[in-house]
Amino acid sequence: MTSPNRLRLGVNIDHVATVRNARGGDTPDPLRAARIAQDAGCDGITAHLREDRRHISDADIEGLMDMLTVPLNFEMAATAEMQAIALRHKPHAVCIVPEKREERTTEGGLEVAREENRLAHFIAPLIDAGSRVSIFIAADKRQVEAAHRIGAQVIELHSGAYCDAHHEGRFEDRDRELKALREMSAFGHDLGLEVHVGHGLTYETVQPVAAFPEVMELNIGHFLIGEAIFLGMEPAIAKMRHLMDEART
Numbered sequence: 265m266t267s268p269n270r271l272r273l274g275v276n277i278d279h280v281a282t283v284r285n286a287r288g289g290d291t292p293d294p295l296r297a298a299r300i301a302q303d304a305g306c307d308g309i310t311a312h313l314r315e316d317r318r319h320i321s322d323a324d325i326e327g328l329m330d331m332l333t334v335p336l337n338f339e340m341a342a343t344a345e346m347q348a349i350a351l352r353h354k355p356h357a358v359c360i361v362p363e364k365r366e367e368r369t370t371e372g373g374l375e376v377a378r379e380e381n382r383l384a385h386f387i388a389p390l391i392d393a394g395s396r397v398s399i400f401i402a403a404d405k406r407q408v409e410a411a412h413r414i415g416a417q418v419i420e421l422h423s424g425a426y427c428d429a430h431h432e433g434r435f436e437d438r439d440r441e442l443k444a445l446r447e448m449s450a451f452g453h454d455l456g457l458e459v460h461v462g463h464g465l466t467y468e469t470v471q472p473v474a475a476f477p478e479v480m481e482l483n484i485g486h487f488l489i490g491e492a493i494f495l496g497m498e499p500a501i502a503k504m505r506h507l508m509d510e511a512r513t
């Protein structure tokens with residue numbers, strides 16, 4: 265039986281679409297990756313529809329909504345266009361992320377504290393439509409408090425700085441970032457927010473984060489899709505699942 269405290273794994277399939285789009289054809293198909301991830305026991309699929317459609321397309325989102333039996337976590341910028349798409353599809357979850365055209369990936373968390381009013385109005389219709397709204401933020405107390413004030417149900421803490429520091433051998437920075445993630449997970453949880461963590465996680469970095477009891481979900485993409493090239497999707501996901509479960513116990 266699945267424990268209610270089981271840490272959920274959301275698999276981000278954006279980079280299957282990145283490879284597909286490099287040639288402009290139909291393969292590799294992100295929907296096929298989603299189906300395999302689902303069969304491999306992931307708890308959700310995450311896909312980011314970027315303004316420039318550099319990886320996931322509108323048709324991918326439609327296909328995912330039709331075929332998934334696990335929840336879709338739809339990542340999007342806080343724009344009118346994306347809001348309209350989310351309201352049309354009503355995905356299980358919407359994660360609001362900052363987006364810059366020139367960035368290679370989502371570089372930082374959303375600046376919620378400076379945009380509280382706009383964001384509160386932006387997310388209200390999404391919550392009314394039944395999507396669980398998550399805000400992607402840095403592990404920063406001001407941002408956690410602001411996400412709570414605007415009515416978000418979930419925060420996703422950006423683990424990129426922690427992972428980068430680890431992989432670059434900056435261990436003091438890594439430990440400081442990990443401490444911030446731990447403290448803000450507990451703080452967010454105490455405010456009544458559901459806490460997720462994502463960005464840059466690998467087999468080497470996942471366990472310390474997976475061990476935080478307040479964290480309910482990890483969203484992992486780039487590393488897993490890369491590992492899938494060597495191991496296959498199913499074993500790559502199974503290994504991550506095993507490490508998460510091991511850390512949790």
Ligand code: PXP
Pocket residue numbers: 276278312339359361369370400420461462463464465483484485486487
């Ligand atoms: N969570 C959020 C909100 C993200 O924007 C991303 C990257 O798109 C991820 C998780 C997954 O990050 P990665 O691909 O580095 O595992």
